[in-house]
Amino acid sequence: MTASTDDLETLLERASTGVAFDGLRVAETDGEYALETPANEWTGLDEADCRRALESIEEYVTNWRYWQETVGGEGTARRAFLRWCERAPLADTADGDTTTGPWSDHGDGSEPLAVPERYRALRDGIDREWGQLSITARFVDVDDPDGERVYDLWHVDDADSDIADLEVYDDPRDARELATYDEDGRYRPLKTAPTLPGGWAFTGLSGADLVETVEFFYPATVANWHRELRGNLDIDHWLETAERQTGIYDVIDELPREAVEWMAEACCVDSQCLRRREWQYEEGDDLDADGGDGPFPCREPCSLVIAAARKWAILESEEERTYELELTTSELNQLEDLIDAVAEGRTDEIREADVNDGANRYRARYLRSKRFDDEGNLEATQVDD
Numbered sequence: 001m002t003a004s005t006d007d008l009e010t011l012l013e014r015a016s017t018g019v020a021f022d023g024l025r026v027a028e029t030d031g032e033y034a035l036e037t038p039a040n041e042w043t044g045l046d047e048a049d050c051r052r053a054l055e056s057i058e059e060y061v062t063n064w065r066y067w068q069e070t071v072g073g074e075g076t077a078r079r080a081f082l083r084w085c086e087r088a089p090l091a092d093t094a095d096g097d098t099t100t101g102p103w104s105d106h107g108d109g110s111e112p113l114a115v116p117e118r119y120r121a122l123r124d125g126i127d128r129e130w131g132q133l134s135i136t137a138r139f140v141d142v143d144d145p146d147g148e149r150v151y152d153l154w155h156v157d158d159a160d161s162d163i164a165d166l167e168v169y170d171d172p173r174d175a176r177e178l179a180t181y182d183e184d185g186r187y188r189p190l191k192t193a194p195t196l197p198g199g200w201a202f203t204g205l206s207g208a209d210l211v212e213t214v215e216f217f218y219p220a221t222v223a224n225w226h227r228e229l230r231g232n233l234d235i236d237h238w239l240e241t242a243e244r245q246t247g248i249y250d251v252i253d254e255l256p257r258e259a260v261e262w263m264a265e266a267c268c269v270d271s272q273c274l275r276r277r278e279w280q281y282e283e284g285d286d287l288d289a290d291g292g293d294g295p296f297p298c299r300e301p302c303s304l305v306i307a308a309a310r311k312w313a314i315l316e317s318e319e320e321r322t323y324e325l326e327l328t329t330s331e332l333n334q335l336e337d338l339i340d341a342v343a344e345g346r347t348d349e350i351r352e353a354d355v356n357d358g359a360n361r362y363r364a365r366y367l368r369s370k371r372f373d374d375e376g377n378l379e380a381t382q383v384d385d
């Protein structure tokens, strides 16, 4: 462990105005120093004694230097996110108490770590997950850490991969390109859909570069997470969002409430989007659909949902009709299998030989040959007028 002479001098200089950070307290009055950590306390020290005492608690000194000098930005989303990455108390509690404070529960149920535990963990690397991103915070120099941290980032599915098997990047802007297409080369219109491809790694990033990279993968997630932690995430619920739409989206406020429920279930659950939906039908009228469990919130219906809602608003304006069509029980079950397979995106996984699956391609083609007329329509008769 290495606290530099500069660190000690800077800390001693600051002592006259008082230092209180992450459990370390240093104060100086009329040339007499007082020093405190959760485990130790020194009083009546002269400068030389204080310097020696500080050398004996170097991890507190280098921790102070990293957060106060290297990272800075008190109160910013960037700083809070980097502290979350290493499970530091998010509230920067001056006395190092990890159990109190407005954000002490860490937002995801994990316990914050005090400085000695954190330093032990940072030697091996502290792993966190942010959507499909796996983030590791670690010391630059594991053998002789001076408190400086760096961050590694890769896809959660690659967490156990050999780094030699991954494409390594260091420019945050590369993340934008990596997030554009899924592994089948299809455009990803929703950046928080769980379709991020793997095979890449960012290593040795600075804190600022880590946050920038994460924001290229998942735009605005860090900022909204931070707003939520501070209790000032402004949420735009469905009805107010729908009512302020104009032009071709003007119709979406006509979507019945139960259709909004179906829409949230179709688009916003964790299997479709990793944002945690916080918007509801309207203030005081919550939707039953699962909002998800992810760390970052969704504060308003996104453009993808708005565009889909327009389609559903038009479809829902149609009157329901009664049709008669002939199907065997197995064919009815097969229709359910087909809808389910498409909805869950598993049609590509169904093997051609697996004719037991109702969504098997040959089964679907057979049903079409049997039940469609020459114009390609299901043979059904409307029985109401």
Ligand code: SF4
Binding pocket: 190, 192, 267, 268, 273, 274, 275, 276, 277, 298, 299, 300, 301, 302, 303, 304, 305
């Ligand atoms: S509205 Fe739904 S799909 Fe869109 S970002 Fe929010 S949670 Fe995701």
